[in-house]
Amino acid sequence: MEEKTKRTVRAGIILAFVIVVIGLLIYSRIQAYSLAPTTPPIELRDYPLWAIPIVYLYDYFSHGTICLLFAFTVAGLIYEFVPKEVITKYMGSSKALGYGLALGMAPFLTVCSCTMVPLFGGVLYTGAGIGPAITFMLMAPASNILAILLTGEMISWELAGVRIAVSAVVALVAGIVISKTPWGKAVEKEHQINSSSSSSKIEIVKPPLDERLWAALKFGGYLAKQILPFFILGLIAVGYLEAFLPEEIIEDYLTGVGGVLLASVLGGPLYTPTLVEIVLGRGIWVKEGVILSKGALLSWLMGQPYDVANALAVSRITRWKVVLTYMLIAWAGSVTFGLLYGFLSGSL
Amino acid sequence: MKEVKVEVIGTEPPCMRCQASRKSVEKAAEKLRQSGIRVEIEKANIMSKEVVGKYGVLVSPAIAINNVVKIMGRIPNEDEMEKLLKEAAK
Numbered sequence: 001m002e003e004k005t006k007r008t009v010r011a012g013i014i015l016a017f018v019i020v021v022i023g024l025l026i027y028s029r030i031q032a033y034s035l036a037p038t039t040p041p042i043e044l045r046d047y048p049l050w051a052i053p054i055v056y057l058y059d060y061f062s063h064g065t066i067c068l069l070f071a072f073t074v075a076g077l078i079y080e081f082v083p084k085e086v087i088t089k090y091m092g093s094s095k096a097l098g099y100g101l102a103l104g105m106a107p108f109l110t111v112c113s114c115t116m117v118p119l120f121g122g123v124l125y126t127g128a129g130i131g132p133a134i135t136f137m138l139m140a141p142a143s144n145i146l147a148i149l150l151t152g153e154m155i156s157w158e159l160a161g162v163r164i165a166v167s168a169v170v171a172l173v174a175g176i177v178i179s180k181t182p183w184g185k186a187v188e189k190e191h192q193i194n195s196s197s198s199s200s201k202i203e204i205v206k207p208p209l210d211e212r213l214w215a216a217l218k219f220g221g222y223l224a225k226q227i228l229p230f231f232i233l234g235l236i237a238v239g240y241l242e243a244f245l246p247e248e249i250i251e252d253y254l255t256g257v258g259g260v261l262l263a264s265v266l267g268g269p270l271y272t273p274t275l276v277e278i279v280l281g282r283g284i285w286v287k288e289g290v291i292l293s294k295g296a297l298l299s300w301l302m303g304q305p306y307d308v309a310n311a312l313a314v315s316r317i318t319r320w321k322v323v324l325t326y327m328l329i330a331w332a333g334s335v336t337f338g339l340l341y342g343f344l345s346g347s348l
Numbered sequence: 349m350k351e352v353k354v355e356v357i358g359t360e361p362p363c364m365r366c367q368a369s370r371k372s373v374e375k376a377a378e379k380l381r382q383s384g385i386r387v388e389i390e391k392a393n394i395m396s397k398e399v400v401g402k403y404g405v406l407v408s409p410a411i412a413i414n415n416v417v418k419i420m421g422r423i424p425n426e427d428e429m430e431k432l433l434k435e436a437a438k
Contacts, residue, residue: 122406193401
């Protein structure tokens with residue numbers, strides 16, 4: 001009995017913490033103050049070179065801590081409570097369900113890079129085959145919850161929403177197209193195994209609520225430890241960019257049709273961890289709260305799935321032809337939708 | 349002496365979370381040895397066709413006890429592991 005009360009109290013404390021974090025975010029929304037840095041570039045330019053990162057980081061963290069705390073807490077919680085067995089149970093059953101699961105589950109399962117490539121392999125080997133595997137692979141980095149939360153908070157929620165929708169379309173198209181190509185089929189054949197339906201071999205144990213909540217927070221902390229160093233480096237780079245990158249250069253080269261093309265090309269091979277891309281994108285295209293070119297920014301953000309590190313990991317399992325095909329489709333998607341969105345929103 | 353087989357299923361090379369899971373299993377096994385339960389720990393590669401064929405698509409790190417996956421996508425703590433292993437030895 002005493003054990004039980006202890007657990008309830010512990011769970012209560014953690015839940016209270018979570019509620020406070022969410023409450024702080026809502027409060028910041030109501031007060032309508034910015035969660036992103038606000039120092040105008042002209043002011044930044046007046047500081048000595050060495051001081052710019054300090055001023056910029058201070059500026060960011062004095063607003064942005066709530067946003068980061070919220071993002072990591074929520075990412076940890078979702079990852080812990082999303083029913084992962086669903087993947088094991090249904091992934092192999094049918095093609096259509098495979099695609100659906102790949103799209104639906106990818107955002108929740110891949111906040112940690114170490115789970116993505118194994119899942120790709122697993123999906124490929126089972127009945128679902130190469131189509132859903134590619135869809136999963138492309139959907140995962142483009143729309144993981146951390147990336148979406150930060151895109152929303154740092155850039156705009158409209159762009160975050162568009163990003164999810166568009167990534168899903170591109171991932172689905174790439175998956176279906178590759179599963180129809182001869183080289184895609186060859187890879188599928190080579191790797192397919194007959195898994196003798198295994199639901200009887202899986203009996204997931206669920207620990208008590210307080211332990212799950214604690215594990216969720218710990219996972220959020222782990223993510224923060226992994227990502228924050230890159231994030232801070234990204235912010236420092238952005239500090240300089242904001243101070244010294246003249247607006248004319250962005251307007252000349254990084255907006256309009258040419259801007260979309262350039263952004264889509266830069267976004268991929270230029271290897272940046274997912275979250276840093278968001279900060280960099282903000283540094284380049286958002287000037288004093290106005291997005292210079294929504295289209296180019298979308299193209300830039302969509303560059304993630306075909307970056308080189310991911311491609312290398314996948315090419316170890318599949319062949320280069322498959323990797324090239326999906327990179328090409330992802331790139332074409334990023335250009336098409338960048339232009340389309342820029343055109344439709346009147347901000348190219 | 350009772351025997352329990354544990355597979356720690358993770359990536360190769362092991363990711364940080366997989367290593368942490370393995371450590372929990374090892375510590376629990378150490379404790380149980382004193383109470384007369386022998387725990388055999390195996391490392392399995394989540395990407396291998398044997399593992400996928402046997403269990404299906406898993407989320408790493410996963411732990412299977414006596415060929416049944418009990419934990420997936422999270423790191424168990426030592427006490428929990430001990431309890432699960434004890435149950436399996438019964």
